[in-house]
Amino acid sequence: MHKYLPAIGFSKLNNDTLNDLLQEIKLRPDYQESAIDFEGNQFVEIRYMVTDNVGLVLRGIYNDDDEFILDYYYPTFFGETVSLVNDVEIIKQSDKDNYQVMVDEIRLGVNLIFQLQNMGEYLRHNIMDGKSADRSVSLSALSLDGKIILPLYDNEKSRIKEKMNNQKRIDLVVQAREGNEEALENLTMDEIDLYQRISRRVAREDILSVVTSYFMPYGIENDKYEILGDILDVRNVVNHLTMEELYLLVIESNDVVFEVCINKNNLLGEPLVGRRFKGTIWLQGTVNFD
Structure with a gap:
C-alpha cells in the first residue's frame, strides 16, 4: 500500500478495499493516455480523480486480451501554478518505468528533483537525451505531516x-x-x-x-523535502469516496511558489493566508514540453 495514500484522503484503506478500488479505476477511469517509450515498449496511464486535481494514477500496459496489467500506482496532486522556468533534465528510474526531473534552481540552493507527472507527454515528444531548455514547471506536493506556524511581524x-x-x-x-x-x-x-x-x-x-523559510532535502529519497513557507492561498476540498477533508495550500518558500495537498487530520493548526506551513513533502510536477 502506498505510503502517501492518506494525503489524498485514503487513511483507512486496507488491502482488500484498495484492490477493489484499483479494479474499479481500471474499468472506469477519468482519463487515459498511451505512448511508446524509447525502447519501443507500450506505456499506458489511467487516472481517477477524487476531488479537484487530486487522485490516483495507474501505469501499466494492455495485454493481447485488451486487459490492463498494472505495473504500479501512486497518489497525485496536479498543481496549476507555474513555479519556475528553467532547464530540466529527465532521468529514468532504474527500478521501474518512471521518470524524475532534475532542475538546478538557484533560489532553493539545491538540485531540485521531483516525480514527473506528465510522463506520456514527455515520451511523445521523444526527447532522447532527457534535456530540455527553458521549460515552465508546475510543482505540487503531497504531505503526511504538517504544522501551521504563526507569521513573522513584517511590513x-x-x-x-x-x-x-x-x-x-x-x-x-x-x-x-x-x-x-x-x-x-x-x-x-x-x-x-x-x-x-x-x-x-x-x-x-x-x-x-x-x-523565515527554507527548502531542504529530507531523508535518503531524493524527491522528499522539508519546507517552511508562507501560505498564499487555502482551499478546503473533500475526497468524494471517503468524505475525508483535504487542504490544498499554495506555498511560497525561498521565492518559489508551489502547491501542497494534505489531509486535514495530518495538519496541526488552522491554515490561513499569511501564516506559515512547516512540513515534509513528496514533490511532484508537470513540465510544459510544448
Whole structure:
C-alpha cells in the first residue's frame, strides 16, 4: 500500500478495499493516455480523480486480451501554478518505468528533483537525451505531516528589501559560477556576515523567528523535502469516496511558489493566508514540453 495514500484522503484503506478500488479505476477511469517509450515498449496511464486535481494514477500496459496489467500506482496532486522556468533534465528510474526531473534552481540552493507527472507527454515528444531548455514547471506536493506556524511581524518595506537582497545574491551566484572572482569574494563575505548575525539572534530568539523559510532535502529519497513557507492561498476540498477533508495550500518558500495537498487530520493548526506551513513533502510536477 502506498505510503502517501492518506494525503489524498485514503487513511483507512486496507488491502482488500484498495484492490477493489484499483479494479474499479481500471474499468472506469477519468482519463487515459498511451505512448511508446524509447525502447519501443507500450506505456499506458489511467487516472481517477477524487476531488479537484487530486487522485490516483495507474501505469501499466494492455495485454493481447485488451486487459490492463498494472505495473504500479501512486497518489497525485496536479498543481496549476507555474513555479519556475528553467532547464530540466529527465532521468529514468532504474527500478521501474518512471521518470524524475532534475532542475538546478538557484533560489532553493539545491538540485531540485521531483516525480514527473506528465510522463506520456514527455515520451511523445521523444526527447532522447532527457534535456530540455527553458521549460515552465508546475510543482505540487503531497504531505503526511504538517504544522501551521504563526507569521513573522513584517511590513511591505522589509519584504521588498528582502526580495532585493535575495535577487542580489542570485545574481552573485550566477556570476560566481561564470568565474567572476569578485562575485565569489562578495558571496563569501555575505555568508560570513549572515552567520554572525544569525549567531547573535539565535541566542535570544526562537529559530523560527530567525529563519523565515527554507527548502531542504529530507531523508535518503531524493524527491522528499522539508519546507517552511508562507501560505498564499487555502482551499478546503473533500475526497468524494471517503468524505475525508483535504487542504490544498499554495506555498511560497525561498521565492518559489508551489502547491501542497494534505489531509486535514495530518495538519496541526488552522491554515490561513499569511501564516506559515512547516512540513515534509513528496514533490511532484508537470513540465510544459510544448
